[in-house]
Amino acid sequence: MGETQASEYRSDIHRQQRDLMLRWYQRLEESAHGGPPAVSLMISGNCVELLEAFGAVPLYPEVNALQLAIRHQSLDPILAAEEMGYAADNCAYVKADIGAMIKGITPAGTELPVPKLVLCNFVGCNTYVKWFEHAAEFQNAPLAMLDVPFLRTAEPRAEDVAYIVCQLKEIVKQLEELTGRRFDYDRFREAMRCSARVEEAWSRIKHLARRTPTPFDAYFDAITLMGPLYVYRGSPEGVAFFELALRELEEKAARGEGIYDQERFRVVMEGPPPYPFFRTFRDMFAAWKATAVASTYSTVGGLWEFGFRHDPDHPFESLAMHMLAHNVTNRNYLQRYDQIRRYIEEWDADGVVIHFVKSCRLFSAGQGDMRGYFTQQLGVPTLYVESDLEDPRYFSEAQIKNRMDAFFEALEHARSTGTLHRGAAAIRHAPGGEIAPAAADRLKILQ
Amino acid sequence: MRVAAGVDVGSTQTKAVIVGEDGGVRMLGRALVDTGANVQRAAENGFLEACRESGVEPESVGFVVGTGYGRYKITFGNTQMTEISCHARGAHFLFPSTRTVIDMGGQDSKAISVGEHGEVLDFVMNDKCAAGTGRFLANAAEVLGIGLDEIGPLSLRARHPVKITTVCTVFVESDILSYLAQGKKPEDVLGGVHLAIARRTVSLARRVPIDPGITMTGGVSRNTGMVKALEEVLGTKLQVNSDAHFAGALGAALFAIEKMGESFESGIWRPSNATPRG
Numbered sequence: 034m035g036e037t038q039a040s041e042y043r044s045d046i047h048r049q050q051r052d053l054m055l056r057w058y059q060r061l062e063e064s065a066h067g068g069p070p071a072v073s074l075m076i077s078g079n080c081v082e083l084l085e086a087f088g089a090v091p092l093y094p095e096v097n098a099l100q101l102a103i104r105h106q107s108l109d110p111i112l113a114a115e116e117m118g119y120a121a122d123n124c125a126y127v128k129a130d131i132g133a134m135i136k137g138i139t140p141a142g143t144e145l146p147v148p149k150l151v152l153c154n155f156v157g158c159n160t161y162v163k164w165f166e167h168a169a170e171f172q173n174a175p176l177a178m179l180d181v182p183f184l185r186t187a188e189p190r191a192e193d194v195a196y197i198v199c200q201l202k203e204i205v206k207q208l209e210e211l212t213g214r215r216f217d218y219d220r221f222r223e224a225m226r227c228s229a230r231v232e233e234a235w236s237r238i239k240h241l242a243r244r245t246p247t248p249f250d251a252y253f254d255a256i257t258l259m260g261p262l263y264v265y266r267g268s269p270e271g272v273a274f275f276e277l278a279l280r281e282l283e284e285k286a287a288r289g290e291g292i293y294d295q296e297r298f299r300v301v302m303e304g305p306p307p308y309p310f311f312r313t314f315r316d317m318f319a320a321w322k323a324t325a326v327a328s329t330y331s332t333v334g335g336l337w338e339f340g341f342r343h344d345p346d347h348p349f350e351s352l353a354m355h356m357l358a359h360n361v362t363n364r365n366y367l368q369r370y371d372q373i374r375r376y377i378e379e380w381d382a383d384g385v386v387i388h389f390v391k392s393c394r395l396f397s398a399g400q401g402d403m404r405g406y407f408t409q410q411l412g413v414p415t416l417y418v419e420s421d422l423e424d425p426r427y428f429s430e431a432q433i434k435n436r437m438d439a440f441f442e443a444l445e446h447a448r449s450t451g452t453l454h455r456g457a458a459a460i461r462h463a464p465g466g467e468i469a470p471a472a473a474d475r476l477k478i479l480q
Numbered sequence: 481m482r483v484a485a486g487v488d489v490g491s492t493q494t495k496a497v498i499v500g501e502d503g504g505v506r507m508l509g510r511a512l513v514d515t516g517a518n519v520q521r522a523a524e525n526g527f528l529e530a531c532r533e534s535g536v537e538p539e540s541v542g543f544v545v546g547t548g549y550g551r552y553k554i555t556f557g558n559t560q561m562t563e564i565s566c567h568a569r570g571a572h573f574l575f576p577s578t579r580t581v582i583d584m585g586g587q588d589s590k591a592i593s594v595g596e597h598g599e600v601l602d603f604v605m606n607d608k609c610a611a612g613t614g615r616f617l618a619n620a621a622e623v624l625g626i627g628l629d630e631i632g633p634l635s636l637r638a639r640h641p642v643k644i645t646t647v648c649t650v651f652v653e654s655d656i657l658s659y660l661a662q663g664k665k666p667e668d669v670l671g672g673v674h675l676a677i678a679r680r681t682v683s684l685a686r687r688v689p690i691d692p693g694i695t696m697t698g699g700v701s702r703n704t705g706m707v708k709a710l711e712e713v714l715g716t717k718l719q720v721n722s723d724a725h726f727a728g729a730l731g732a733a734l735f736a737i738e739k740m741g742e743s744f745e746s747g748i749w750r751p752s753n754a755t756p757r758g
Contacts, residue, residue, distance in 0.1 A: 408602050419607045431549055439564035443600040
């Protein structure tokens with residue numbers, strides 16, 4: 034295919050996003066010199082609102098790692114970690130973060146602080162347990178580990194919610210001691226109010242992608258918005274940013290503007306992007322004028338497009354609910370099947386593209402079965418490509434491009450013969466017109 | 481007669497096919513050259529040789545579709561398509577009952593689920609590993625000091641095929657040397673090598689899944705030992721013939737005839753600066 038490139042949306046959103054992320058790094062540098070306390074958190078189902086109550090700054094190792102990758106600086110720290118003894122198939126995020134820590138590399142060139150607390154809000158990914166243990170050890174910082182039960186049932190049990198609330202309150206006490214600051218309950222509730230507004234705006238932005246053409250790419254463009262979503266969600270800056278983004282994108286949608294002059298294919302994306310080759314990967318979609326109308330990766334920090342909001346009237350309980358049930362990583366695989374299926378049906382998609390991450394066994398291991406579920410049980414065209422989110426050594430451009438081109442050639446051919454269906458029509462109906470039941474219904478057997 | 485060409489520049493070999501349409505579509509000629517370092521020249525040589533074999537002037541070819549990894553290097557091509565679409569189309573042309581294609585090439589092996597008109601429904605490929613490809617066989621042949629064309633027939637004589645436990649193209653060499661040191665016969669070693677690749681390929685193919693009407697394409701389809709090993713593991717016969725090696729180029733040529741439409745555009749052929757050999 035030709036050299037079509039995405040007409041990326043560039044406006045106030047992008048300028049402000051850069052400013053906000055730069056300011057975040059500046060605050061972290063201030064923290065290193067006696068400024069606000071910093072606390073390490075993991076992105077998945079993060080509880081950043083709790084830190085707002087202390088005026089603390091979140092330090093996200095994943096954001097640092099992906100910033101290094103997107104700037105083509107991840108290989109040196111990865112190699113440094115491997116020299117220390119980390120294995121070739123360890124999570125490349127971990128290796129980039131630990132390697133950068135040891136070598137003193139930072140993404141923005143600004144100093145990073147030693148966190149007052151390394152808080153592993155363990156949600157879904159058990160590699161993080163070891164990652165945060167190592168991060169605490171190497172930085173000589175205190176470690177706290179939240180135990181968040183994995184969601185095996187459709188809804189969390191009341192005991193699970195109470196269990197998390199109890200742990201969060203212990204963290205509050207620990208943070209009071211470590212930061213020397215009092216937990217400000219009013220500020221905590223205010224953070225919950227800000228988060229609810231940000232989540233509402235973010236959710237409405239995602240729902241804009243249900244339009245044809247979609248005004249923004251819910252994978253590549255969504256990633257631009259995800260940094261502020263995690264760092265500033267519980268703050269007035271976050272509210273201002275997301276309400277501006279919503280306004281701008283609503284105006285763009287009202288003008289009928291899409292990503293390309295003519296949107297040809299609409300896909301749902303599963304898996305994180307290959308950050309070291311972010312541009313190259315995006316161009317492979319652009320060559321076919323294909324847009325992502327929804328993505329599971331943009332729900333790692335929280336899944337809000339189906340209605341969940343933080344609740345200022347029940348702040349601890351809603352933090353617990355968010356961590357247990359309203360982020361993609363703590364939900365089970367069958368629920369993820371249904372999440373993707375809902376995107377296909379309600380966001381009017383033609384197919385699914387899975388990007389398998391070689392160094393992430395936890396979330397990639399089941400993607401072969403996932404491909405089988407969508408192609409064979411639901412009859413939805415699904416492409417599976419492999420590389421890595423952080424390690425450039427796993428990206429083979431010719432191989433990935435070949436698969437992408439073959440996938441879209443097949444979709445184009447199917448369209449020319451009238452056999453390509455979009456949205457709800459794409460889901461295969463069983464003989465007699467009965468539609469396949471939701472995958473998570475199988476969970477009832479387990480309960 | 482409307483004439484079109486398909487050129488498949490693979491990692492190891494370049495294949496070219498000329499088709500003509502005069503009422504029905506038929507294959508007029510084909511050519512095979514080594515790809516080597518100069519991809520552009522290989523494409524030109526293949527195309528010109530196929531023209532000669534077909535008895536058509538290069539200037540009379542109305543449309544050229546390039547495929548394979550070197551497809552973007554074909555300077556005289558009108559457009560490019562992936563070899564996945566082309567193998568499906570070519571295999572369907574050769575055997576209209578094709579519903580599954582197993583294509584084994586120099587560095588790729590793939591399984592394609594094919595619709596009733598030769599369209600791609602689904603596909604899977606090997607990733608970042610040459611096990612299960614022609615390269616694996618080439619390495620085995622090299623270690624044994626036997627020509628690549630001879631290993632298939634020799635493997636058919638295996639009475640007690642050895643068990644090859646590694647599926648790594650590099651480490652298979654030490655496995656083979658170890659068996660030879662134990663006094664195993666070369667045919668039994670080769671029997672084991674072919675079975676190991678067949679098992680790996682079939683487990684890849686089962687992901688599409690495999691529907692009856694299985695056609696084998698690609699360079700390895702010439703290897704009679706591999707065809708038999710695959711049939712043994714699959715428990716069914718494969719559709720394969722001497723044109724199956726050219727299925728990618730043939731599919732590209734069929735797409736070329738289709739894309740050419742009614743407008744005959746002569747003089748597509750423009751030699752590049754690289755002087756063709758021969």
